[in-house]
Amino acid sequence: MIDIKLLREQPEQVKEAISRKKFSVDIDQVIKLDAVRRAKITEAESAKAAQKAANQEMAQLVKGSPEFLEKVATMKSLSSSTKELETLAKEADEAFQAAFLEIPNMPDVSVPSGHTEADNEVVKTWGAIDGPFPNARPHYDIPWFESRIDFARGVKATGAGFPFYVGEMSRMVRALINYFLEVAHQNGYEEVSPPIVVNAESATATGQLPDKEGQMYWDANEGFYLIPTAEVPVTNFYREEILEAKNLPIYRCAYTPCFRREAGSWGADVRGLNRLHQFDKVELVKWTTAETSMDELEQLRSNVEQILEALELPFRVLKMCSGDIGFPHAKQYDLEVFAAGQKRWLEVSSCSNFTDFQARRAGIRYRDLEGKLKTAHTLNGSGLAIPRVLAAILENNLEEDGRVRIPEVLNKWMPETHLGETQ
RNA sequence: GGAGAGAUGGCAGAGUGGUCGAAUGCGGUGGUCUUGAAAACCAUUGAGCCGAAAGGUUCCGGGGGUUCGAAUCCCUCUCUCUCCGCCA
Numbered sequence: 062m063i064d065i066k067l068l069r070e071q072p073e074q075v076k077e078a079i080s081r082k083k084f085s086v087d088i089d090q091v092i093k094l095d096a097v098r099r100a101k102i103t104e105a106e107s108a109k110a111a112q113k114a115a116n117q118e119m120a121q122l123v124k125g126s127p128e129f130l131e132k133v134a135t136m137k138s139l140s141s142s143t144k145e146l147e148t149l150a151k152e153a154d155e156a157f158q159a160a161f162l163e164i165p166n167m168p169d170v171s172v173p174s175g176h177t178e179a180d181n182e183v184v185k186t187w188g189a190i191d192g193p194f195p196n197a198r199p200h201y202d203i204p205w206f207e208s209r210i211d212f213a214r215g216v217k218a219t220g221a222g223f224p225f226y227v228g229e230m231s232r233m234v235r236a237l238i239n240y241f242l243e244v245a246h247q248n249g250y251e252e253v254s255p256p257i258v259v260n261a262e263s264a265t266a267t268g269q270l271p272d273k274e275g276q277m278y279w280d281a282n283e284g285f286y287l288i289p290t291a292e293v294p295v296t297n298f299y300r301e302e303i304l305e306a307k308n309l310p311i312y313r314c315a316y317t318p319c320f321r322r323e324a325g326s327w328g329a330d331v332r333g334l335n336r337l338h339q340f341d342k343v344e345l346v347k348w349t350t351a352e353t354s355m356d357e358l359e360q361l362r363s364n365v366e367q368i369l370e371a372l373e374l375p376f377r378v379l380k381m382c383s384g385d386i387g388f389p390h391a392k393q394y395d396l397e398v399f400a401a402g403q404k405r406w407l408e409v410s411s412c413s414n415f416t417d418f419q420a421r422r423a424g425i426r427y428r429d430l431e432g433k434l435k436t437a438h439t440l441n442g443s444g445l446a447i448p449r450v451l452a453a454i455l456e457n458n459l460e461e462d463g464r465v466r467i468p469e470v471l472n473k474w475m476p477e478t479h480l481g482e483t484q
Numbered sequence: 485g486g487a488g489a490g491a492u493g494g495c496a497g498a499g500u501g502g503u504c505g506a507a508u509g510c511g512g513u514g515g516u517c518u519u520g521a522a523a524a525c526c527a528u529u530g531a532g533c534c535g536a537a538a539g540g541u542u543c544c545g546g547g548g549g550u551u552c553g554a555a556u557c558c559c560u561c562u563c564u565c566u567c568c569g570c571c572a
Contacts (some may be wrong), residue, residue, distance in 0.1 A: 102534055106541045116553055120502045136552035143538090154533090390548090422534095478543090479570090 062421040063164055068092065078167035081174050081383035086164050096159040098150075105150035108143040114138060162271065166418035168383040169355070169392040175382025181395070183383070187366065188375030194401035200455035201333030202402070204463065205481045210334070222323070222338035229480055233467070234341060236474035237447050238316050240341035241368060245444055248364050250314035250345055255294035258285040258316050263297040266423035268389030268415070275324050287320035291344035292441045296419060299348060304427040304437060310349040310357055314444065317342065334448040335407065341447040347440040350427065351417065354438035355392070358414040361442045362394050366412045368445060371470045373397040374453050377406065391416040394442075398449065402456030407449040412442030455480075 068075050068091070076088050094233045115136055122129040135206055201243070209230035215223045226234050242252060263418070264270040264286050269277060278287040288294060295315050302310070319342050323331075345364065349357045362378065369376045381393040384480060393413040397406035417436040420426070458466040463484035467475050 099534065102541085106534065109542090110540055110551085116502070119552070124502095133552050138552095140552055 062161060062418060064165060064417070064421070065095065065161070068164075069095065072158065075167065077282075079165060081172075082165055082386070083384045084165045084388060088164065091157070091160045091164060094153070094160050094197050098153040098157040101146070101150040105143070105146040107130060108139075108146045112136070112139050112143050162265070162422075165388045166268075166391050166415060168386060168390075169414070169416070172386065172392050173356075173380065173382045174228075174384075176384040177382075178385050180382040180442075181379040181385055182378045184345070184394075185366075185378040186375075187370060187377070188373070188399070190375045190399045194457050194459075196459045196461050197401035197456050198459060199333070199402040200400070200452045202221075203455060203459065203465075204484065206388050206455070208334070209481070220338070222336070224337070226366065229475075229477075232411055233451065233480060234447055235469075236368075236471045237450060238341055238343060240471055242314060242316055244368050244371075245314035245343060245345060245364070247363075248367075250312040253295060253298070253313050253315045255291055255298075255315050255317060257288050257291075257294070257320075258361050259288055259293050259297065260285060261429040263293055263300070266300055267293050267296050267419050268387070268422070269293060272388040276322050278320050278322060288317060288452040289321050290319050290342065290441075290443075291317040292346060295344065296347045296425075296439055297423060297426045299423070299437075301424040303434065304348065304425070306350060306427050306429045309427060309437070310347050310353060313346045315344050315346070317344070330405070334452040335368075335403075337448055343444050345442045345444040346415050348420075348425065349438045349440065350429070351435060351438055354414050354416060354440060357438075358392060358412060359439055361440055362396075362412045365396055365412060365442055365444045367377070369398060371411075372450070372454065372455065372468045376409075376449070385402075388415070389418045391418065396445075398453040400449075400453045400456045402459070407453060409445050409449045409453075410443035411479075414438065414440045427436065 063075065068088070072088065072092055079086065079088065115132070119129065119132045119136065122132060173180065175181065185303050209227050211227055214222075215221075215225050218225070246252060258280065261270060263285060264277065267482040269286070269289065273289070277289055279285070280287075286293075294317075295313055298313070299311075318339055323336060325340060345361060347354075347357050347361060366376070366378070376398045378394055379397065380394045381390075381395055386393040390413045393411060394411070395408050396410040397408050399405075400407050416438050419439045420437040423439075425439065426434050427437050429435050454468065455465050458468070460466055460479070464479040464481045466479055467477065
């Protein structure tokens with residue numbers, strides 16, 4: 062949620078900011094609902110105050126006395142009209158809350174305006190993308206690929222987009238997870254193992270609901286959602302809590318499988334590891350004060366870049382334009398690795414500052430050094446998503462003999478030098 | 485899954501229809517005392533919403549009901565604990 066005070070005091074500024082995003086909402090309607098709500102609440106509360114005052118008088122009277130019985134009669138009508146006003150106030154409040162929840166976060170002033178991914182700004186490129194991959198080919202065309210990542214049998218067990226990782230490839234996935242967690246640990250992120258199903262309150266707090274309802278798997282029996290990212294349970298760790306400023310920023314990391322229905326996005330570019338319904342990811346999450354969140358975003362980004370450099374994968378960083386950043390985002394960087402076989406950039410991380418948007422929905426606040434309550438800021442970034450990183454390694458590190466060189470930083474978990482088999 | 489008990493402020497724990505946002509203790513904060521600290525003593529100490537403010541109002545696990553009036557009575561859901569069953 063955005064700050065309702067800002068919406069009341071500077072509606073034009075809010076409208077202008079939000080119009081830069083791709084979401085269409087009727088902000089004037091929300092402002093109107095807010096005014097109605099406030100009027101109804103004031104009405105109901107003054108009626109309630111009158112009722113309470115009368116009730117106090119009544120408590121002084123002798124029970125069953127003529128005065129008492131008379132008072133009961135007048136209290137009855139007072140009570141029923143109060144109840145009516147309270148119902149109206151509650152309805153007005155709910156109407157407002159529902160509409161208010163549909164307003165996306167405002168993009169930060171540093172976010173470039175734009176409508177599509179073509180308007181995203183490349184702010185950094187690392188590594189050479191031309192030339193150094195003489196043997197590269199799309200990972201799904203590597204002869205032994207299907208024997209290590211078995212999509213056909215995944216279809217039997219579950220369906221499309223749920224492959225089995227077999228043998229050395231399963232160990233490779235585990236190595237990547239371990240390496241990512243280790244780097245996160247070294248950078249000061251405390252590891253957590255969160256639940257991988259969440260309730261609707263959690264999904265609402267981080268902004269998946271009501272925006273992305275159809276993208277999550279849902280258990281009708283319990284009303285739980287399979288997490289699309291560890292961001293959801295991890296951010297909700299502190300839901301409805303008050304933190305101390307002296308303990309901020311808090312850094313956490315988590316490895317989890319992630320589940321995405323990807324409804325409507327099944328098309329040409331989803332072969333192999335490019336897009337799966339279930340994938341592994343290490344997520345980095347931060348809770349900060351309002352003052353530091355933008356600096357923390359830059360640090361978060363560099364924490365992720367460090368991993369790609371160590372893996373020797375060429376990458377670029379996109380500063381996402383206003384039309385391409387998500388519903389709860391204020392600012393977002395996407396990191397893409399170059400997959401030399403497909404000659405494509407694959408998104409492997411998204412680093413975002415949600416400012417106070419998620420925290421306000423989640424009720425995550427902090428007491429500043431003067432003791433005042435403030436809404437926290439939340440951030441997160443993938444560090445990293447496994448399958449696409451793996452795809453880039455398979456493609457870029459493919460050698461003349463048909464095997465794939467394993468990055469040295471993984472040696473602790475994968476002591477062998479190569480994956481696959483010679484041709 | 486079955487039986488029973490329970491859910492009150494940061495924590496512990498009173499309160500069984502009106503004067504209860506709620507006793508008391510602990511903890512926190514400020515002060516007195518002290519060279520300093522401890523102890524002792526005094527004061528203070530929840531959050532949401534409406535309001536420019538004064539003030540008002542809501543919240544005793546969630547929702548609903550009874551009543552002029554609910555922390556307190558009824559229904560229901562959720563969660564916790566104990567025992568039994570089952571099971572990684």
